[in-house]
Amino acid sequence: MEKKDKTNKIKKNKRKYNLLTLVLISIVTFVIGGVGTFYYMNQKLEAATETNQAMNKIETVYSALYNGYYKTVSKQKLVNGALTGMVNSLGDPFTDYMSKSETESLNNTISSSFTGIGAEVQKKGNYIQIIAPIQGTPAKKAGLQADDLILKIDGKSIKGYSLSKAISLIRGKKGTSVTVTIKRGDSTFTKKIIRATIPVKTVTGHLLPKNKTIGYIQVSTFSENTSSEFKAEIKALRKKGAKSFVIDMRDNPGGLMDQALKMSSMFVQNGKTILQVQQRGQSAQVYKAGKKYDGGFKVHEKTVVLINSGSASAAEIFSAALNQSANIKLIGTKSYGKGTAQTTLPFTDKTELKMTIAKWLTPNGSWINHKGLTPTIKADYPSYAYQTAIDTKKTYSKDEVSKQVKKAQVLLNALNYSVGDANGYFGDSTVSAVNKFQTDNKLTVNGTLDKETINKLEELAAQKISENDNALNVAITQLNGK
Structure with a gap:
């Protein structure tokens, strides 16, 4: 979602300590524990003092700006600025102070x-x-x-x-x-x-038209009902005749960690590691496949998983678990590489702090953050599939030179309307190709790249991409044992 992730959602009560509370706790501990605890007491007191000094400084700045700035300042604007500033200072794109609308949007995504x-x-x-x-x-x-x-x-x-x-x-x-x-x-x-x-249904599936013993399942995100939807889809495809499965995790931005655990456990032998989660200063917590997660439901059919650069977080947890603990092949391109887990701290005004609290490791202990998962077999869409959209705010015509013209030339070549070299120059060969394209698609034939022509060009290119899915073709070959 960013792509926004709410992995391992935990609601925590805020614990507040004042200086007196810390002193009393430390004094009692000192009487029980002796000199060793005296050092601990000093550490806690120093930390409390530093916190109080920092909060006093923040309060002073807030008061000065609210009361002394040359024009009226909104209290909420100052508070939001302080909160956002603290979060942004971490340089972590997945830690975020979210407004009411952003919180609502995230919760909608999670609840699907x-x-x-x-x-x-x-x-x-x-x-x-x-x-x-x-x-x-x-x-x-x-x-x-x-x-x-x-x-x-x-x-x-x-x-x-x-x-x-x-x-x-x-x-x-x-x-x-x-x-x-x-x-x-x-x-x-x-x-x-x-x-x-x-x-919103997060799991869809069907038998492949030309390979009716292969069940194709696409998972769009990991929301509250994803694992139950996934299980139901496996059962439905089995009844229709599926003997093997392609699990498509491409462009899945992730979501809830518990759903990834439940789904991974369906493919992994009980007792084998699915995931490791490591919080600051602690040993990694190991999660292993078992009835606790899958309820005894297992998938033993031959399976492959499709991944790409849009596969992130929970999608990577699932893919890594199947690859490393069930020897299932990953096909596609390198995944995104998000190896951290987040939780949320809700506030009474319906805003939330989304905060990174741990890093997660694959079953073999690898941290894939910023690295991603490397596919067992590399297979990708043609390069034009990753081309950005053509700007339709203007019409492009003969003798123009631009990057937008070059994009159109790439698509024309892909659709077999040859313009020769896609160099961005709108020459005679491009005019001829555009004229033929417009004629074939019953558009106004004017030899220019107008909005209607560009939209049709991109529509047909997208259709060709979906019909020529190289990664899926490789997956079919693997499942058929060729």
Whole structure:
């Protein structure tokens, strides 16, 4: 999620000590323990003194700014600034003081639910297209269908809006309403829909069309219900005839550690190590496979795991456990390399401190932080799959030279509309290729890279990438024993 992670969520009560409490504790300990404890008492007193001095300084700065700054300053702004400053001083991207909205977003991700109407959507030209309404949700009950275009939200046109902006307008508090204007074929109509809590499925699967004994399972994140969804998917695919499995962890940003433990244990022999977690100044805590995690449910079928640079945290815990403790091959590219675990400290104003509390190690004791997991077999998408999107704010035409033109040339070549060398120069060969592409796809034939042409170009390139998944092809070969 960043990608945001909430691994090993623990809620801790805040413990507050004043100087007098520390003195009393130390005096009692001194009487019992003698001279050795006198040194300990001095250490505690010194630490308390240093803390008090630091807090006094912070309070002085706060008071000076609030009362003496040349213009009025918000108390909340100063408090948030102090908290954010402390967190940022650590230089840890995974330790964060989160606002109320950020906390809510993280909790929604962890619980794998959100409040909205319940429709999967995508960007389609200038508008938002419904891929499919989710069963049992307000969108489904309102009669929304696949391919419906959303033109307006609450009476306001969303033409040109980004996908994220449109989604933010559709979502809202449970029980509130949102009115969407829908275009279906030649007709346009409006629907007033009451928002509700929408569960999000984190595990999907199917039998591979050309290899119906291979079950393909994709895990998008590790949320509260992921392990139960995963178990159910394994059972369902077995009933359909699956004799082996491909577990796709690509672009999975991680999530809850307990879910990774439960899923890993399904593949690992009881008693073998799944994970090690090491907190500051402590020996590593070792987690081993067993009924405690998997409930006695085991997967013995031949399995491979797909990973890439977007596989992080809990996805890496799962992948490393299967690789090192169950001899399961990893196929793809090197993973992200997030070897730390976080917990959260909630506050009464619904903000939270997300804090790194430990580092985790793979079964063999390796710390993969900033290193990632190296796949057993390297296999990747073609290079153009990682190209950034083409800027559609302007139209590109003959004789222009730019990086955006070069991106389009790369995609044209990939789709067999040859422009020769992708050098960024919009020459005659590029004009010809664009004209043919527009003709083949029933677009306005003008020889320029306008928004409509670029969108179609990227859409077809994405489709070709999904149809030519090199890592999945290697996985199939491995499972078929070829």
